[in-house]
Amino acid sequence: MSDFESKGQRFVALCLLGVLLFNYPILALFNVSGTVLGVPVLYVYMFGAWSALIALMAWIAESGR
Amino acid sequence: MLHGTTIILISFAYLGLLFAIAYFADERADAGRSVIASPYVYSLSLAVYATAWTFYGSVGRAASDGVGFLPIYIGPTLMIALWWVVLRKILRISKQNRITSLADFIASRYGKSALLGGLVTVIAVIGILPYISLQLKAVSNSFAILVQYPEITMPSKAGASSIREDAALWMALILAAFTIAFGTRHLDAAEHHQGMVAAIAFESLVKLLAFLAVGIFVTFGIYDGFGDVFARASAEPKLAAMMTPLEGVAGGYSNWAWLTVLSMMAIMFLPRQFQVAVVENVDEKHLSKAIWLFPVYMLAINIFVLPIAFGGLLRFPDGTVDADTFVLTLPMAEKHELLALLVFIGGLSAATGMIIVETIALSTMVCNDLVMPVLLRLRGLRLNERPDLTRLLLGIRRGAIVLILILGYLYFRLAGEAYALVSIGLISFAAVAQFAPAILGGIFWKGGTRAGALWGLSAGFGIWLYTLLLPAIARSGWLPGSLLDDGPFGIALLRPLQLFGLAGLDSISHAMIWSMIANVGAYILVSLSASPNADEHRQASVFVDVFRHTGEAGGARFWRGTASVPDLYSLLARFLGTAAADGAFVEYASAKGLAWPDPALLADAGLVHYVEVQLAGAIGGASARIMVASVVKEETLTIEEVRDILDEASQVVVYSHRLEQKSHELEAATAELREANERLKELDRLKDDFVSTVTHELRTPLTSIRAFTEILLDDPEVELGQRKKFLGIITKETERLTRLINQVLDLAKIESGNAEWAETDVDLKDVISDTLGAMGQVFKERNIEVAAHLPDKVALVTADLDRMIQVMLNLLSNAAKFCDAGNGRVEISLVERGASLQVDVRDNGRGISPEHQTEIFSKFHQVGDTLTDKPHGSGLGLHISRQIIEHFGGRLWVESDLGCGACFSFTVPTRVSARAGYTSVPSPIGASE
Numbered sequence: 001m002s003d004f005e006s007k008g009q010r011f012v013a014l015c016l017l018g019v020l021l022f023n024y025p026i027l028a029l030f031n032v033s034g035t036v037l038g039v040p041v042l043y044v045y046m047f048g049a050w051s052a053l054i055a056l057m058a059w060i061a062e063s064g065r
Numbered sequence: 066m067l068h069g070t071t072i073i074l075i076s077f078a079y080l081g082l083l084f085a086i087a088y089f090a091d092e093r094a095d096a097g098r099s100v101i102a103s104p105y106v107y108s109l110s111l112a113v114y115a116t117a118w119t120f121y122g123s124v125g126r127a128a129s130d131g132v133g134f135l136p137i138y139i140g141p142t143l144m145i146a147l148w149w150v151v152l153r154k155i156l157r158i159s160k161q162n163r164i165t166s167l168a169d170f171i172a173s174r175y176g177k178s179a180l181l182g183g184l185v186t187v188i189a190v191i192g193i194l195p196y197i198s199l200q201l202k203a204v205s206n207s208f209a210i211l212v213q214y215p216e217i218t219m220p221s222k223a224g225a226s227s228i229r230e231d232a233a234l235w236m237a238l239i240l241a242a243f244t245i246a247f248g249t250r251h252l253d254a255a256e257h258h259q260g261m262v263a264a265i266a267f268e269s270l271v272k273l274l275a276f277l278a279v280g281i282f283v284t285f286g287i288y289d290g291f292g293d294v295f296a297r298a299s300a301e302p303k304l305a306a307m308m309t310p311l312e313g314v315a316g317g318y319s320n321w322a323w324l325t326v327l328s329m330m331a332i333m334f335l336p337r338q339f340q341v342a343v344v345e346n347v348d349e350k351h352l353s354k355a356i357w358l359f360p361v362y363m364l365a366i367n368i369f370v371l372p373i374a375f376g377g378l379l380r381f382p383d384g385t386v387d388a389d390t391f392v393l394t395l396p397m398a399e400k401h402e403l404l405a406l407l408v409f410i411g412g413l414s415a416a417t418g419m420i421i422v423e424t425i426a427l428s429t430m431v432c433n434d435l436v437m438p439v440l441l442r443l444r445g446l447r448l449n450e451r452p453d454l455t456r457l458l459l460g461i462r463r464g465a466i467v468l469i470l471i472l473g474y475l476y477f478r479l480a481g482e483a484y485a486l487v488s489i490g491l492i493s494f495a496a497v498a499q500f501a502p503a504i505l506g507g508i509f510w511k512g513g514t515r516a517g518a519l520w521g522l523s524a525g526f527g528i529w530l531y532t533l534l535l536p537a538i539a540r541s542g543w544l545p546g547s548l549l550d551d552g553p554f555g556i557a558l559l560r561p562l563q564l565f566g567l568a569g570l571d572s573i574s575h576a577m578i579w580s581m582i583a584n585v586g587a588y589i590l591v592s593l594s595a596s597p598n599a600d601e602h603r604q605a606s607v608f609v610d611v612f613r614h615t616g617e618a619g620g621a622r623f624w625r626g627t628a629s630v631p632d633l634y635s636l637l638a639r640f641l642g643t644a645a646a647d648g649a650f651v652e653y654a655s656a657k658g659l660a661w662p663d664p665a666l667l668a669d670a671g672l673v674h675y676v677e678v679q680l681a682g683a684i685g686g687a688s689a690r691i692m693v694a695s696v697v698k699e700e701t702l703t704i705e706e707v708r709d710i711l712d713e714a715s716q717v718v719v720y721s722h723r724l725e726q727k728s729h730e731l732e733a734a735t736a737e738l739r740e741a742n743e744r745l746k747e748l749d750r751l752k753d754d755f756v757s758t759v760t761h762e763l764r765t766p767l768t769s770i771r772a773f774t775e776i777l778l779d780d781p782e783v784e785l786g787q788r789k790k791f792l793g794i795i796t797k798e799t800e801r802l803t804r805l806i807n808q809v810l811d812l813a814k815i816e817s818g819n820a821e822w823a824e825t826d827v828d829l830k831d832v833i834s835d836t837l838g839a840m841g842q843v844f845k846e847r848n849i850e851v852a853a854h855l856p857d858k859v860a861l862v863t864a865d866l867d868r869m870i871q872v873m874l875n876l877l878s879n880a881a882k883f884c885d886a887g888n889g890r891v892e893i894s895l896v897e898r899g900a901s902l903q904v905d906v907r908d909n910g911r912g913i914s915p916e917h918q919t920e921i922f923s924k925f926h927q928v929g930d931t932l933t934d935k936p937h938g939s940g941l942g943l944h945i946s947r948q949i950i951e952h953f954g955g956r957l958w959v960e961s962d963l964g965c966g967a968c969f970s971f972t973v974p975t976r977v978s979a980r981a982g983y984t985s986v987p988s989p990i991g992a993s994e
Contacts, residue, residue: 008150015146022139022325024318035299038292043371046132050139050364057146058357 010060014053021049069212072409073232076208079410080239080417086267087247087260094259101262102347104354109266110341111359112273114141114332115366116196116419117203118490120272120412121389123367127374128388131307134370136321138363140328148356151333152342154508156352158611159343163682166426167339167500168434173686174507174608175515176600182434182687184519185500188526189336190427190469191534192496197423197469198477199489200416205233205477207393207412211405217394219387233477237470240420244470248425249462258425262345265422268414273366275411276392280369282404283376283395291372298375301382323574327491330498336426337419344426420470428465433685436461441691455642458683491573492533499525499580502588511605517592525584528564532576536561599703628668628697633676636696640683649679673697755924762805762940766798808941812924815948822952826861826976827869829895829902836873837893843881849889859897860975864953869973872949872957875942876906876969883910883967901955901972909966918959922947946971 020026030045037044090100100106119137126134144151155170164170167189172182210217247260288294298304332338346352377391386394393412396404437458502525503518539548539561552560559565562572564579597605638646647661653675654661666672673693680689773791777783783791814820837853844851880891892907913921924944943957950957954974961967 004149011146011149015143018139018143018146022136022143023322027318027321035292035295038290039295042132043295046135046139047364047368050142053142053146054357054360054364057142057360061149061353061356 007060007063011057014056014060018053021053022046072208072211072406075406075410076232076236076413077239079413080236080243083264083268083417084243084246087243087264089260090263091247091250091260094257099259099347101257101259101266101345104351105358106262106266107341107346107351108355108358108362109269110262110345111338111355112269112362112366113265113337113341113418113422114335115269115272115363115415116490117200117412117416118196119366120276120415121203121207121392122490123370124374124377124391125387125389127370128378128391131371133321133324135367136324137328138367140325141332141363142360143325144329144332145356145360148352151505151508153349153352154611155504156343156346156349158508158608160349161611161678162607162686163678164686165344165682166430166433166685167334167336167504168430169681169685169687170339171500171503171507171518172434173681174503174604175513175518176598176604177687177690178515178519179434179438179687179691181515181518181522182430182685183438184522184526186427186430186435188496188499188522189430192493192529193336193423193427194469194473194476195489196493197420197473200420201233201237201474201477204236204413204416206390207409208232210390210393211397211409214397214402214405215400217386217397219385219390234474236417237420237474240417240424241467241470243417244421244424244428244466245463248421248428248466249459257345257347261421261425262341265341265418268418269362271414272411272418273362275407275414276366277369279392279396279404279408279411280373282399282401284369284372287376287380287395287399288372294372294375294379297379301379304375304378320571320574323570323577324491327494327498327573327577330501331494334497334500334504335423335494336430336497337422340422340426420473424466424469427469428462431465431469432458432461433683433688436465437684437688438691441688452639453642454639458640488537488572492537495533495573495576495580496526496529498577499529499584502581502585506588506592507605508608508611511602511609512592512597513588513605514592514595514597514601516595517588517590520591521584521586521588524587525580528580528583529576532561532564532579533572536572599706626673626698628673630666630668630672632696633668633672633693636692637676637679640680640692649675668697758924758940759809763802766802766805770795770798770802805941808945812941812945812948815945815952822865822868824863824865827864827866828859828861829869829904829973830855830859832866832869832873833893833895833904836870836877840874840877840881843878844889844891847881847884847889848887849881849884849891852890852892854892854894856895856897859895859902862902862953862973863976864973865949868949872946872971873904875946876971879942879969880906880908880910884908885910897975898972901974903970903972905968905970907966907968912963912965913959913961913967914963918961921959922957 030042032041034041093100101110123134123137158164159170162173164173168182168185171185172178175181210219243264244261247264248258250258250260284291284294288297298307333342373391373395374388377386377388377395380395380398381391393405393408396408499522502521503513506513507518535544536549538544539546549560549562551557557566562575564575567575567578570578634646634650637649641649650666651661653672654663654666657666659666677689677693680692683689684692773795777788777791811820833853833855837851877891877893881889884891888909890909892905894905894907896903896905922943924941947957950971950973955972957969957971959967959969
């Protein structure tokens with residue numbers, strides 16, 4: 001049970017991180033003109049942060065089994 | 066060239082394929098080889114979230130406000146991170162109580178309230194119907210565009226062609242047939258719709274592949290990669306502003322946040338999501354994979370949205386082509402017939418998947434939570450007396466499916482042209498978000514009551530009607546526009562889109578704020594204003610503490626009354642059919658170790674609860690409650706009694722925890738005692754051994770002393786030479802006796818820790834040379850060659866000089882004793898090894914066999930076979946030597962191969978390191994204690 005609980009707590013923490021990453025003011029930091037490899041910064045940030053979030057979710061979900 | 070007929074034929078072929086897949090999966094399931102028992106199929110089926118609205122609408126939204134479409138997919142990702150906590154709980158509750166729909170979930174939580182279930186059903190149907198017609202519209206539009214190939218004409222300009230509307234009608238009817246065939250096969254809805262889920266998973270693959278294909282075609286076919294698309298878009302002054310798109314939008318970040326929240330609710334509480342995520346889930350463990358696979362799916366289907374949107378805006382700069390259709394019109398404009406057709410099929414799969422699952426979910430709700438409770442209450446129908454109700458139930462569901470699809474089609478015909486695709490979807494999202502407080506509050510907070518949920522839902526839904534649906538209707542022209550501009554009766558504060566003067570937000574955020582305040586506020590306030598009744602209290606405990614009570618005993622604890630087995634059986638048989646009822650009873654009886662039928666089976670609380678849960682799977686919790694109550698005599702529990710049971714249960718839990726702890730402690734104490742006892746026994750045995758060995762050792766010299774003295778005493782005539790020899794033996798034996806007694810005393814002192822150690826700085830080199838000097842005579846007598854390898858200068862050690870000499874003497878005399886008789890050789894070496902000195906004493910005797918190498922260090926162990934050889938010593942020397950060396954922090958050991966001599970070595974830490982390694986030898990054991 002404690003394993004389930006600690007996993008749950010990690011997921012909650014991850015959700016809070018996600019909420020932080022995808023809201024004002026962090027979002028505003030990347031809402032600037034400019035490009036990375038030709039793609040606007042904001043778009044790169046969005047998809048990058050999103051991918052990182054999913055990777056962390058996969059890591060937590062698959063760990064300890 | 067694409068003809069209308071070709072497209073229709075291909076569409077029909079695609080739908081036929083779906084039928085085939087579903088049929089195949091159902092056959093496999095009947096054969097016991099489920100195809101959906103896989104986390105990958107589960108994850109793909111969750112992707113029913115991506116509808117035609119995603120497929121076509123995301124690009125449309127991206128074309129107007131850049132990343133504005135992303136919250137609809139990022140929100141769910143954030144929510145899925147909470148699935149481990151939230152969905153796992155909902156899954157467990159639903160499986161334990163056989164909950165088969167959202168309405169059933171909410172109704173069951175709040176005391177199995179039929180009224181609440183009905184309200185949820187009404188909200189869901191009203192909220193979702195536009196969403197279903199949106200799917201029909203998407204298919205019909207895409208068909209109308211594709212059929213014009215190679216011309217690109219928007220459907221609104223193409224006129225009301227009857228063929229495309231007929232296509233939508235035909236599709237609605239085919240989908241109704243599919244849904245009836247694969248969604249209402251079984252009555253017990255807790256049995257999964259395997260065929261349907263397999264088809265949905267397949268559709269999710271098709272739409273993803275189609276979208277990726279067009280995305281890759283636009284990004285890498287028409288343009289030269291992502292950078293190229295964005296670079297060309299930046300060159301257009303109109304599009305350059307979209308690169309930082311949140312800046313220009315009024316209340317940009319707040320709209321963004323609300324859209325995220327809205328989507329978080331939608332992924333949990335859309336009826337179709339509840340259906341695939343909860344009802345169709347076959348194994349809780351699939352969650353671990355779905356938690357990240359489903360977000361990966363959403364990420365994948367969104368990667369190319371922006372390039373397609375900008376590609377479309379660049380390709381059709383004059384705005385004649387609706388951005389919602391870019392996915393389809395871009396391949397058409399590039400004359401890629403097959404790709405356009407694939408896109409059409411992808412859109413079709415997105416739309417049909419949504420319609421099928423949504424319709425099944427809604428029809429279950431309509432049947433179990435709207436129609437059945439009413440029918441069961443109408444006494445005139447005498448439903449209670451009918452022997453078989455399965456056909457009636459299936460009939461209601463099938464009717465509901467057809468009705469919902471027809472209503473969806475009519476809605477599309479009447480109002481479908483009124484809004485853009487995206488707004489319809491969001492309006493539906495906002496409707497289902499109203500379920501969030503009642504469900505989330507219900508599974509984590511025991512204080513929520515039926516009245517609270519009713520008021521919360523009604524208030525939230527009311528605001529939704531007023532701020533979202535009413536304006537939508539007004540915009541369609543069926544209500545005067547002044548209602549929106551001036552408010553009802555000219556009251557500006559009540560304007561639906563700026564309620565109480567709240568302006569500056571988009572209509573969705575505006576509606577979400579007010580409806581959530583009303584919903585959550587009413588739910589909490591009303592819940593707190595009155596305490597829950599017995600039913601609510603019981604269900605709250607069953608839901609909130611689902612992980613604490615395992616099995617179905619959770620609900621059975623609360624039932625008191627009398628029932629009869631035949632009554633319960635016939636009740637189940639009426640709703641499930643006799644075969645299913647028999648199966649259920651066999652399962653229950655075998656769990657109790659009985660057969661069915663068996664007179665020993667008791668109609669106790671467990672069975673009543675079991676029957677009610679089985680029934681709930683077919684007709685919903687509220688109706689099941691009513692039906693079970695009609696065949697059993699039930700004692701109504703008062704709220705105090707329910708509380709008592711709960712308290713009792715929690716006390717029992719506490720007690721059993723304590724008991725468990727106590728027994729663990731007891732076990733540990735027992736183990737310790739046993740260990741101590743073993744140790745004492747061992748000590749006792751050792752003591753006995755010691756005493757018997759010592760007395761034995763003392764007796765041997767004593768015997769010979771006594772024998773010779775007796776000879777001398779009895780026979781005065783003994784010759785002088787003989788007499789001298791005898792006296793010599795007596796002296797020697799006495800010496801041996803003295804030595805033995807001294808050693809025993811010495812050992813006793815060392816082991817009891819009473820020995821006196823005179824610690825000084827000792828030079829081991831001197832110790833060795835001194836001892837060799839003292840032993841010189843002995844070696845010479847035995848003709849033994851001695852070689853000492855000593856360095857010029859060694860570090861000093863802290864030790865007792867006399868004790869070190871004692872050790873050295875012991876080792877050397879042992880070596881002398883066991884050396885090869887004729888050709889003896891003893892080597893002594895002293896080396897510095899790290900922080901200690903090592904002394905090796907090597908002889909060329911017969912050596913010591915490995916099994917004796919540890920024994921020789923124990924007390925009274927004689928080297929050599931005591932039976933045949935005369936003992937050479939007391940058997941204490943090595944034991945005492947080891948004790949001495951260990952006292953000074955060193956080690957004494959032997960290395961030997963039989964026949965190749967033995968090498969005794971010891972180490973003593975040098976003075977610098979002596980402090981760290983210094984240990985005083987405690988008294989382990991010994992007769993002296």
